[in-house]
Amino acid sequence: MRKLVQSHATEFALLAVIAAICVVLSLATDSFFSLGNAFDLLNTSSVNIIFAVGLLVVLIAGGIDISFAVAASVVQYVTALILGYIGGGGWISGLLIAGSLGILLGAFNAFLIHRFRIISIVATIATFNIYFGLLMFFTQGVSIYDLPDWLTDRVVLFEHEMADGTWAEITLPVLVMVICVVATWLFITRTTTGRQLYAFGDNPEGARRFGINIGAMQFIAFGWLGMMAGIAGLIQAHYAQEVVPNALYGRELDVLAAVVLGGARLGGGKGSVLGCVLGVLLIAITQNGLNLLGVSPFAFKMIVGAIILIAITLSNTSIEKLLPFMRGARR
């Protein structure tokens, strides 16, 4: 048990914080601890979790991506146009189109990074501007409200009537989110390619001498994030029932903060799917709780920012300093 706690320190710390917040909120408000609210939380954070597991793969591979949120906007818009052009389509074709477009945009990043040895933050800041600028230029900022019915209809997978007559529902985004999370988990922990990504992120030169194909790693990591971004884009369009070109603008930094809060290291080689999901959930639960507590919505971001800042400060101040008894155990 002790070994488990030590090897997953970030995840357990996050779990402890989330549990503490949940206990406080359950005592302070009567609406927090309910099935309905829990399902609401899952429904609303699905898109962010899909983004987060995608970004996690890139961070593990030692890169960083700023462009994925606007890439998702591009995918959203183009997918909506293609669906209008072919007249209808369905979930399968929609996800296929969105996923492939996403992979394409991710592969473009990987191409720049691998072929011309541009550092990933430089390349993706450039593509961030290119994707967003071109999207706004060609669309003139016009939103699409005329989406196919299958895309805008809510799909309820599980519902349960609560004592007070309201319905607690799990909707399609949660299913897609779970599939993406499990797929990413299997991919990075159970396949050779996934383990090679960790090796590559930790020490690129070492990985190269070990015979790992560096170029393939970049394309796989950014392609995976692109695919996740594409899927998340489509799901966000489904959830919002509209396609607004700048709806996801600025989301990249929020997701990045959540993922790194979940223990992924900027610099590569470290991070887990569980931690990353917990990171997103911690922020979502905090916002949800503040909302239920009746705190002004304008104060949310301030409090969330302060929490992340404190969390980073504490998690980087070595645990040994705070908990002296762990010191002996670690050695």
Next chain:
Amino acid sequence: MNTAVNRIKELLGPEIAGPGLAFVAVMLFFSLASPQFLSSATFGSVAFQLPELGLLTLAMLLPVLTGGLNLAITFTANLAGLTVAWVLQANGGVDAGMASFILGCILAIAVGAATGVVMGLVIAYTRAHPILVSLSMMIFVRGLGEFLTRGGDISGFPAFLQPIGHGSLAGIPIPLLIFIVCVLVWHVLLTRLKLGFNTYMIGSNIDAARYSGVNTRKVLVLVYTLSGAMSAVAGIIMLARFNSVRVGHGESYLLITVLACFLGGVNPFGGFGRVIPVFVALVVLQLLSSGLNLMGANQHLATAVWGILLIAVMILRWFAAQLMIFNRRKG
């Protein structure tokens, strides 16, 4: 004669090649493409638009040189602007005197510096990643500003602020003068002062810097403090230019400042980069956007072209490096 040439070479450094080439290319392209381009109107608009982005880029430059980033600059600028606005409003709004403006500016710079001090302390003492620390500070500062203004804007300032945003002194716009003064201050700081030298040292190799007796923590705190203070100056200029303050003004500049730094030849890992090439890069970016405006395009297309320009410069740099390796092998 030779010494003079050498002095100039020393002043500009090898980083000037990228932005210098881009400058020539942009000037040639637009003078051929649009007859109105080579006019005082174009340069007037460039001169007035340059300072906002320019001051924020200066604020970004110092942390980038240490191998970090300061993502909080735009919202720190907003918060500083709000500080000035509140001091003016508390002293009579439109009728406020010069003294209250000066007091407001001092407080604004103090507020900006304070955000920098907090970031610097966290980064220096916990060695958390600057992207993460400044990201959470950005979320916090944005939240604080939105909380205090309820998302609204503040306007109605005394008339003597007008010249600071729109006036000219001997034909040179006052904001540009302020910007040039700041550029010179940064140039002197980086080339003549111990702090500047230590900034480069930390960017090259922080451990080596510490072992050679540099107080790296002090330098990091100072770098982020100066960055926060410079953001505040940008915020004051933005207040005078727009005659109003709102949280979110200039938000889109954030990643453009990083782009400008990289375009100006600053090494993304820190340690190398000069102020003058970054200044040239900024001029190129503004010329591009003014030129495209003349040809009937909007700012969004200009943003995309900025991204393409960055990639083009990076690819050219890669080719130059390949060529050098090739030549060395031959010789």
